[in-house]
Amino acid sequence: MTRLFPPRVWISILVVAALLLLVVPLLHLALPEGHALHVSSFWITLLGKFMCYAVLALAMDLIWGYTGILSLGQGLFFALGGYAFGMYLMRQIGRDGVYHSDLPDFMVFLDWKAFPWYWTGSDSFLWTLVLVVAVPGLLALVFGFFAFRSRIKGVYFSIITQALTFAAMLAFFRNDMGFGGNNGFTDFKRVLGIPITAVETRTVLYVLSGLYLIAALLLARWIVKSKLGRALTAIRDQESRLMFLGYQTLYFKLTIWTLAAMMSGIAGALYVPQVGIINPSEMSPANSIEIAIWAAVGGRGTLLGPILGAFAVNGAKSWFTVAYPEFWLYFLGLLFVLVTLILPRGLMGLFVKLRSRRAPIMADSIVVPIEAKS
Numbered sequence: 207m208t209r210l211f212p213p214r215v216w217i218s219i220l221v222v223a224a225l226l227l228l229v230v231p232l233l234h235l236a237l238p239e240g241h242a243l244h245v246s247s248f249w250i251t252l253l254g255k256f257m258c259y260a261v262l263a264l265a266m267d268l269i270w271g272y273t274g275i276l277s278l279g280q281g282l283f284f285a286l287g288g289y290a291f292g293m294y295l296m297r298q299i300g301r302d303g304v305y306h307s308d309l310p311d312f313m314v315f316l317d318w319k320a321f322p323w324y325w326t327g328s329d330s331f332l333w334t335l336v337l338v339v340a341v342p343g344l345l346a347l348v349f350g351f352f353a354f355r356s357r358i359k360g361v362y363f364s365i366i367t368q369a370l371t372f373a374a375m376l377a378f379f380r381n382d383m384g385f386g387g388n389n390g391f392t393d394f395k396r397v398l399g400i401p402i403t404a405v406e407t408r409t410v411l412y413v414l415s416g417l418y419l420i421a422a423l424l425l426a427r428w429i430v431k432s433k434l435g436r437a438l439t440a441i442r443d444q445e446s447r448l449m450f451l452g453y454q455t456l457y458f459k460l461t462i463w464t465l466a467a468m469m470s471g472i473a474g475a476l477y478v479p480q481v482g483i484i485n486p487s488e489m490s491p492a493n494s495i496e497i498a499i500w501a502a503v504g505g506r507g508t509l510l511g512p513i514l515g516a517f518a519v520n521g522a523k524s525w526f527t528v529a530y531p532e533f534w535l536y537f538l539g540l541l542f543v544l545v546t547l548i549l550p551r552g553l554m555g556l557f558v559k560l561r562s563r564r565a566p567i568m569a570d571s572i573v574v575p576i577e578a579k580s
Contacts, residue, residue: 210427210509219423219510226253227416231409247408252524254412254480256517257419261473263500263512264422265466270498271506272430273462274442275359278494279367280470282374283342285488287471288478289378290341292391293325294334295402295479299395311393312386322384331398338475339468346467347460354456354463359445368491375489390485397479408480415476419513422469426509429462438462499542505552514553 211219230245230253237244262284269275296310305314309321327333349370353363381387394402401407429435437458440448445455478484487493496519504515519541526534549556 210430215510223416223420226257227413231413235405235409247405250408250412251480254408254415255477256520257412257415258473258477258480259500259520260419260513260516261422262470262497263504263516264419264426264509265469265473266497266501267506267509267512268426268429268438268462269466270501271508271512272435272442273438273459274445275459275463276361276364276498277367277463277466278364278491278498279371280466280497281491281494282371282489283346283467283470284474284477285374285378285484285486286342286345287338287474288484288488289385289391289474290337290471291334291475292394292478292484293328293337294331295394295397296391297325297329298397298399299393302395303393310386310391312381312389313384316381318384325384335475338471342467342471342474343464346464350460350463351456354459368494371489371494372491375486375491378486378489386485388485390483391478392483392485394479394482402479402482411476411480415480418472418476423509423513429465430509434458434461496538499538501552503541503545503552505554508552508554511552511554518553 230250233243234245234247234250239246262280266277266280269277269280299310301308303311303314305311307314309318313321321328328337353366358366377383378385378390379388385391396402397407430438437448437453437455440453441455441458448455474484474488500515500519501512502515503519504513505511519538522537522541523534526537545552551558
């Protein structure tokens with residue numbers, strides 16, 4: 207099996223990590239706002255959000271790029287992790303809300319007298335961390351077991367996952383669900399008793415997002431290089447042959463599917479305190495489609511490609527929605543079509559193609575092709 211990342215790529219990863227996790231926070235904290243090299247809170251929040259998206263794209267690459275399972279509901283697991291942590295953040299508001307009640311403002315407005323049973327323990331940080339992982343993981347485990355056992359695959363699986371996230375979105379829009387309805391959770395005050403808007407708090411959340419992205423990348427690389435990874439690529443290329451040899455592909459797919467959901471849930475938990483809001487729109491099927499586009503644009507089946515795609519597409523989105531908001535969806539659709547027709551391996555494939563003209567061996571060591579080999 208070829209190397210996943212050659213030494214030069216590892217060096218590049220370390221340089222980028224040092225720049226994002228050491229230099230950028232230092233420029234943010236040490237330099238005054240008027241300084242030319244000062245990194246503003248806006249950029250800290252934006253880059254932190256992008257790193258959470260990058261983990262989401264990486265999870266998509268594991269299930270789509272390496273296993274061949276196209277999920278159009280990955281945003282659901284991301285949102286569930288965000289809601290789990292959002293419950294804790296709402297409890298941290300205490301009596302600082304508009305109604306000065308122990309209950310969140312939206313519950314007081316709806317004349318609720320007590321927290322519903324599923325909010326039990328939401329004031330505990332440790333229990334919240336368990337929920338962030340367990341809720342998306344359990345949903346993925348149950349859903350995946352029945353779907354994979356029924357041998358649902360291809361476009362049918364994609365449609366079912368899209369229907370699942372759409373149904374969840376409609377449910378969370380209801381006020382009687384106890385999750386804030388259309389408005390969701392917002393107006394957070396503290397995390398672990400520390401003001402959430404403090405410069406130091408935002409910087410810590412930013413650094414944690416970066417460290418989690420690196421940890422997720424290392425975990426994904428270890429999986430891909432392991433026997434499990436070889437089984438996953440075999441499922442992607444020829445699942446019927448693997449089943450003929452006696453392998454229970456159900457459990458391989460269920461393992462990576464559940465793991466990707468838990469990875470997404472943790473990313474959602476890091477995302478919410480940085481952006482300051484979580485509402486049902488995060489479960490929109492359109493958001494899950496965008497996640498697939500990140501992976502496709504960056505280059506699925508490469509690990510680094512989806513991370514690059516998440517940064518590139520969301521960077522373009524941030525610019526378009528300010529400069530030309532009415533053209534963003536047209537650009538996104540055009541981008542996906544062009545990548546599908548011209549760059550089937552995405553930006554990483556283009557990079558490898560350019561590198562192969564000068565160093566064919568190096569190029570082959572960067573990307574594991576997503577097509578089946580004869």
